[in-house]
Amino acid sequence: MKRILPIIIILLLLTPSFIFTVDERQQAIITELGEFKRAILEPGLHFKKPFVEKITRFEKRMLSTDAPPGQYLTLDKKRLVVDFLARWRIKDPLIFFKSVRNMFAANTRIEDIVYSELREELATHNINEVIAENRELIMDKVKEGSSAKLKEYGIELIDVRIKRADLPTEVQQSVFERMIAERQRISKRYRSEGEEESAKIRARTNKEKDIIIATSYAKSEKIKGEGDKIATQIYSDSYSKDPDFYEFWRKLEAYEKIIDENSVIFLPIDSYLFNLLKKQY
Template sequence: MLRGLGVLLILVVILASQTIFIVDETKQAIVLQFGDPIRNIRDPGLATKLPFVQNVIYFEKRVLSSDAPPQEYLTTDKKRLVVDHVTRWRIADPLLFFKTVSTEARARARLDDIVFSELRRELATVNFVDVISQERENIMESVTRSSAEKAKEFGIELLDVRIQRADLPEVVQQSVFNRMRAERQRESSLFRAEGEEQAAIIRARADRNETVILAEGYREAQRLRGEGEAMAISIYAQALEQDPEFYAFWRRLQAYKTTLKAGDTLVIPADSDFFRYLINTRPGTASDEAGTAGEGP
């Protein structure tokens, strides 16, 4: 009896596991009967199916994304452009999705083909500068609308298409960089030439100011020197007028001081006028009178 109950309990558990299934909040399911989809279940919770005859396939209910590899496009101004885009989408009709593409991998491949086609068509109608400017937003909205209409055929709701990166091909990049470098070098040479011109102007102005200042300084020095010499001559003249003999004696002493050095040996004639104050020692001569005049009270 107990053995029969145990077997019955096992059969009930197996039958229940084949009949009842759980749909998670992040999932949606379709029920297949002999491989053919017969209904879909989008609400989370418990659901039932026929045991052994029907089976369940789950699909994501959340928003999915597809990051396609970069592709090269041609704009209306014949510029080549490498675009890397990302697509956000979700499964809107599980039954249609299963019938047309079956898996997420195949759905991503079909979506990439659709978006590639629409991007190529849209970029062929705009210039290169529009893709890298604020016009990109309008381009993406147009691509999203046209791609979403085609994605409905596969039970997919296309939410958004965005360009992650838009660059020139590597070969074109190098030529663009070379051209940019040449332009920057040309601008730097222009700025350097203008700087050198300004430096030459400033240097010439400084040299002119220096010449003017030196000339004015020299003129002022000459004027002061002339005034000093005139004043000295005037003083000498006044001294000469007061006592010509003493003045001559004093000037001769200054000449002795400048000419004669200690230890010098001089050979001079007796009638030399230069040393007459040193040689003439007779009383009453000019040397005696000068000596007397040099004595103070």
């Protein structure tokens, strides 16, 4: 037992030198004295020659490269500050290891290639197309051109998107001032058109009001005339039937209008009202 224990301890110490694991997030290559031997693409437990073979692990998951902002010139000679985001993965670990070897070099190579493709593509479009109209189509073309070049480095480019497209800082203020002036000009035009339309509406309304008032007045005068005519006819008919009664009734109406409870009147003794009151009392 004492002889077996040291052997077990030695085996345990040597195990990492010839047994290793690759999880589902990784892929690896085995090199012997710097020379490629094989690629490990499947997760699990694997073996290698102790002390001679070396394992180099790479990410199997999707990776991203967030490029710093760069200046580009558009077709209409406008400068844009653009920063892009590239999504990619290591497709062939051997080619990746031989060409770029590590993540820093891979990110640098991706930035250079995508920057070049993006510069060439933006030079064929106006600024408004880049900002609003054809951005997705532009980036699809950039992805297509960059993917072909990155295959040489064992990299699969999944997607490229513009994070931000803006004007250079030194020209932003002048552009903003032009935009403000343009908006003010448009707002003045709208206000002028609105005031003109308002004046037309008020004039049309006033005209319609005057027409309505004049028409109503004419109708009212016509109705009054017809009413006066009818009243006159009634009075005439009543008078012709009994002139004495009609005269008496008209006088009573007149007296009712001019005399109330507090009235003090002086009447000559030959007046009709005096004689009427005299008969009453």
